[in-house]
Amino acid sequence: MLDFIKRRKTTYQFSDKKIQGRDIVKILEAARWAPSSKNSQPWKFIVVKNKANIEKIVSECYYNLFHTTPQLIIAVVMDTKTPVRRLESLEMELRYINMGMPVVNMCYEAQMLGIGSCILRPLGNEVEKILKIPNNKKVPIVVGFGYEDKKTKQPKRTRKELRGIVRYERYSE
Ligand SMILES: Cc1cc2nc3c(=O)[nH]c(=O)nc-3n(C[C@H](O)[C@H](O)[C@H](O)COP(=O)(O)O)c2cc1C
Known part of the structure; x- marks a missing residue:
């Protein structure tokens, strides 16, 4: 698993090869099973296959400029019955934290x-x-997919060393 995690990377250049429908469903299933606070699943996913729309979305x-157009975009909609602007700050923070889970x-x-x-x-x-x-809803993040x-x-992909980001029992610089 760790090796697999380390191999995930941002793809900057996509080929023209289309993604099969059954693979899109698998990617959506992975999103569906993401954890969320109180299992609230406060999201909807919009699958965008239309090339013109994908280009417009990426340009926004x-x-x-570092990317070519992916073959597919899945937009994560922050779904809430309460309008986003009226959410209390803690609830708002949780909502944004939730959004990262299906993305990963x-x-x-x-x-x-x-x-x-x-x-x-x-x-x-x-x-x-x-x-x-x-x-009353937002799209805080979108994910592009393609070969x-x-x-x-x-x-070059780098990460901070563990000793720079891990502390034990209490915080220290
Ligand atoms: C919440 C979030 C937002 C991001 N937004 C962008 C973005 O708008 N444009 C972009 O080129 N990369 C974006 N990235 C990709 C990061 O720049 C990338 O994951 C990071 O540089 C590490 O590189 P890696 O994914 O190859 O490991 C985003 C990543 C995350 C987690």
């Missing part, structure tokens, strides 16, 4: 299937407009 995300599950399921992924953060509310999201174009030059 941060660092979009989807990336790993895709990796299992040999499919690359990239996590993208929409910059404004254009993505919500494109996807016709009601005013990696093997010609890609991968930026």
Whole structure:
């Protein structure tokens, strides 16, 4: 598992190869089984296959110039009956924490299937407009999927050392 985790990476260059429908369902199943606070499952997933819409969505995300267009986007909708702007801050924090869970599950399921992924953060509310999201909901994150174009030059992937990020029993610098 650890080796598998270390091999997951952001894919920056996608080939034209289409993702099979049954693989999309597996990726969505992985999202469905993600943990959430009180098992609230406060999300909906929008599967975007339309190339023009994918291009528009990617162009509304941060660092979009580093990516070619993925074959598929799954947008994570932060779903709530209470309008997002009226949520109390603790509840709001939990909602955002919840959003990361299906994202990671989807990336790993895709990796299992040999499919690359990239996590993208929409910059404004254009993505919500494109996807016709009601005013009281948000799309804090979208995930792009596709087969990696093997010609890609991968930026060097690094992580902080454990000794820099782990403390025992209490906090210290
Ligand atoms: C919450 C979140 C938001 C991210 N948003 C973007 C983004 O908008 N654009 C982008 O190019 N990468 C984005 N990334 C990808 C990270 O930059 C990437 O995961 C990180 O640099 C580590 O590289 P790796 O995924 O190859 O291990 C995001 C990742 C996370 C977890």
